Amino acid sequence: MIGHLLGVTALIGGAFFLLVGSVGLVRLPDFYCRNHATGKSDTLGVMLVIFGMILIEGFTLNSAKLFFVLVFVFLTNPTGTHALANAALRSGLKPWFRKSAGKVK
Amino acid sequence: MHRFFLYYTVVLTVIIFIPLYRVVQGPTVFDRMLGAGAVGTKTMVLILVIGLVFRRFDMFVDITLAYAVLNFIGTVAIAKFLGTEKGNE
Numbered sequence: 001m002i003g004h005l006l007g008v009t010a011l012i013g014g015a016f017f018l019l020v021g022s023v024g025l026v027r028l029p030d031f032y033c034r035n036h037a038t039g040k041s042d043t044l045g046v047m048l049v050i051f052g053m054i055l056i057e058g059f060t061l062n063s064a065k066l067f068f069v070l071v072f073v074f075l076t077n078p079t080g081t082h083a084l085a086n087a088a089l090r091s092g093l094k095p096w097f098r099k100s101a102g103k104v105k
Numbered sequence: 106m107h108r109f110f111l112y113y114t115v116v117l118t119v120i121i122f123i124p125l126y127r128v129v130q131g132p133t134v135f136d137r138m139l140g141a142g143a144v145g146t147k148t149m150v151l152i153l154v155i156g157l158v159f160r161r162f163d164m165f166v167d168i169t170l171a172y173a174v175l176n177f178i179g180t181v182a183i184a185k186f187l188g189t190e191k192g193n194e
Contacts, residue, residue: 004106008109011113014150015113015116015117015120018117018120018147018150019120019123021143022120022123022124022143022147023123025123025124025127025139025140025143026123026124026126026127031133031135031136031139034127034139038124038139038142038143038146042143042146046146046147046149046150049150049153050150050153053153056157057162061163062162062163062166065166065167065170066153066166068170069166069169069170069173072170072173072174073146073173076173077146077177079177080142080176080177080180080181080184081142083180083181083184083185083188084138084139084180084184086184086188087135087184087185087187087188088133088135088187088188090188090189091187091188093133
C-alpha cells in the first residue's frame with residue numbers, strides 16, 4: 001500500500017515536469033533555450049513516471065523491463081537533444097541575444 | 106486506482122498536444138524536429154499508462170521499448186543529415 005502511495009506521488013510529479021517541458025518548448029525565445037527546456041525537464045519527468053510505475057508494479061519481470069526503459073531514456077534523450085544542438089550550431093544558427101545586451105545604461 | 110490511471114491518460118494527452126504548436130509554427134527546421142522528439146518522448150509515457158489501464162502491462166512495456174529506440178534513431182539520423190548542410194535557417 002505504501003508502494004502504491006509513493007508511486008502515485010511520483011507519477012503526479014512526473015506529469016508536472018512533463019508539463020513544464022512542454023510550456024518551455026512553446027514559451028522560450030530561441031532554439032537553444034527550447035533545447036535546454038526539453039532536454040532536461042522531459043528526461044526528469046519520464047524517469048519519475050517510470051520510477052513510480054516500478055514502485056506500483058513491485059518486484060516482477062515487468063519492473064525489470066521498466067528499469068531497462070529508464071536507463072535507456074536516461075542515456076538517449078540528452079544525447080538526441082545534444083545532437084540536434086550540434087547540428088544547429090554547425091549549420092550556422094545564431095543564438096538569441098537581448099536587444100540591449102552589453103550596453104551600460 | 107483504475108480511475109486514477111484513466112484521468113492520468115487524459116491529462117497526458119493534453120500535455121502532448123502543447124508541443125505540436127512548435128512543430129507547426131517553428132521558425133527553423135530544428136525547432137520542428139525538437140517538437141517532434143518531445144511528442145515522441147511523451148507518447149512513450151502515454152503508452153505505458155495505457156498498458157496499466159488495459160491491464161496488459163507485459164505487452165505494452167515491449168512496445169514502449171521499441172518506440173524509444175525508434176524515436177532516438179530518428180532524431181539522431183535527422184540531426185546528422187541537417188548538420189552537414191549549410192544555411193538552412
